[in-house]
Amino acid sequence: MAFEQSLSQIAPSVSEAVTRERDRQESTLGMIASENHVSKAVLEAQGSVLTNKYAEGYPGNRYYGGCQHVDTVEQLAIDRATELFDAEHVNVQPHSGTQANMGVYFAALEPGDTILSLALSHGGHLSHGHTVNFSGQLYDVEQYEVDPETGYIDYDELAAQALDVDPDIIVSGSSAYPREFDFERIGEIAHEVDAYHLADIAHVTGLIAAGIHASPVEHAEFVTGSTHKTIRAGRGGLIICDEKFADDVDSAIFPGAQGGPLMHNIAGKAAGFAEAQTAEFEAYAEQVVSNAKRLASRFEAGGLSLVSGGTDKHLMLVDLRDSHPELTGKAAESALNDVGIIVNKNTVPGETRSPMVTSGIRVGTPALTTRGFGGTEMETVADLIVDVLDSPDDDRVRDRVTSTVDELCEEFPIYE
Template sequence: MEHRDLEDADPEVYQALNDEIERQESESLEMIASENFVPRQVLQAQGSVMTNKYAEGYPGNRYYAGCKHHDKVENLAKERALDLFGGDHANVQPHSGSQANFAAYAAVLDPGDKILGPVLAHGGHLTHGHGVNFSGELYDFGTYAINKETERFEKEDILEAAREHDPDLIVMGYSAYPREFEFEMFREVADEVDALLMADIAHISGLVAGGKHPEPFPHCDIVTTTTHKSIRGARGGMILCKEKYAEDVDKAVFPYTQGGPLMHQIAAKAVSFKEAQRDSFEEYAEQIIKNTEALAEGLRNEGLKLVSGGTDNHLVLVDLRNEEVTGKQAESLLEEIGVVCNKNMVPYDPESPFVTSGIRLGTPALTTRGMKEKELEQIGEMIARRVKNPEDGKMEEKMKEKVSEILEEFPLYENSKVKY
């Protein structure tokens, strides 16, 4: 086997990777709420020799020999996950949040069982029962919705939906909900209808780990999450649960839904969980909250409407129904000045998911770069002015220049050729 540096072995891929570093570093204010930047040590672990080994099974019970170092790394990841999130048992093998949800359902339900989950356009996820997804095909899903007046999830609405659908499991957890996840309230609803409670905390995991959001345990029976997003870790998924479900969760991950775990990915998860245990991560989580509030203030200062009026977490959802642009158009307008976000449906949206009446803006990635309230309020005002003046070419050029100045002030990866 010939070992060569990537630059020599595959110059096309090498160039694409460096172009992407340049895009992240110098061309874009990354405001997609589900994205973040991992530290170099996570990149190193994910690109490690752990990728060379099959390790089917679990620590102490593998199907192949030679896994003693993999056992150590996986146990570290599990121990650190439980320290950060609570619960009795952790499974760190899911390759993604969607696969974690698949396995979590399979652990406690049979095909055809009833689940109650959030409406997709109200912050839910495809794996929360959408018809194009396995969840909508395998299970009998009912939905609960955001209250039209408060634009929040209210107990009386969820309880009414739960009584009507009589679910075996209630799913909470959202990809576009700017308010606190009320685990205790959902537990009360679940107890009313004798249902299990599962929380998908993929978006808020970093805030939970940093102690800036209420914890899902002991209220929830099962918790799923991605291991990236606000927790700023290696891309992947994870399941945490109470002890009574531990064996079923493990069987549902392997061998039911997956084969060999990606041990290089699990090594990177372990590293990122250790980073989240540091005092500095608590400061980071707190700054996310402050930055999102500042972003919301900047948007409101320039007259944009926010779903529920504001935010408690890492994102804001902008309602553009009073403006002259759709979410799709706003996404494009903002990308032209170097602000990367995504079009997003708002509750009771008259537009299709491919057009939408809103945009979703998140602060975890910009907070990672070191930006504070001053910058985020300024960015919010700039976003609002751009959306409200789509034909103003002079404004567009000035904003491009301002975005470049901000990016230069807050570098991401210093000396960042593909070396890691």
């Protein structure tokens, strides 16, 4: 019977693609800031029989029978997240960080209300109001930018802009801003203009859980995040909010924006949140930031320009226009990919090229830190990247870098 056959038997092409992807991850250096490698425990949870269970509703209040065990799993995820973030209310059902943002918008805004958020080319995110995203199509969006000279957000300028725009919600958070947000100051600005504050911590969820990055929970009515980046849990999102918004948020997610929750992913979240409560995870998060600072310093020593001159967290944005004006982000990404170093092209403040070409690359340390890389290895990787960017068409450089990447991957396997 097909039901009893393995993946390789029933769908060999899918099985082969999965195997090749595992081999790709093992044999390359993953430096995309929004990616990580989960533990075997999280993989086990996400590949479990919970994928079979429909569980529309919430623990203790489902639309289907037979939910007693998935209720346990979801409540564990909720309780652990509540403890990790010192939260009043947590919803763990969003399928992604974008779905989490959607839930907040649906709970707090009406179509046509005004969002004030960081511009995409300055480090923001599609779901903060870009015109190609639902958020930019349903709401009126105004955007703030980083100071072109410093690469930092000018909070006095943001306060003045908020007074002028009179937004209904101010969004803090980003996909490519390398500095910590001043959540307290943004909360004050939002209060002054009678707006909500939504802090999107998608990239730094794990760093905040570990206590090494400032938390916005006491300074924002709503906090959203991804659960598969620096926190290394099941793929998806979560919403943290003040208790008075709990019913509105829960209703906005189900039945407002989603149907049945992905219970196998919620199990992965529960497992990852348990790992995040350990001293081992705190040490990991500290190493992520230490590695990023070491990498950034080495980049600058190698002649690369970094937006804002460095990083406070797990990622940095390399602006190629000063050091390599003819090299696009797309070309840099491709050249590095060819030698087994995986980064992504990224727009930079004042970008003149298209988002599909760009003038920069975004580089992150979470995945390599998970593999066990320390400061010495990060300096080696930085030198490899600089060498490739300096000579992207030199076969001797490419061969040497590829050989070193192979050695590093063998020394630091993901899944032994």
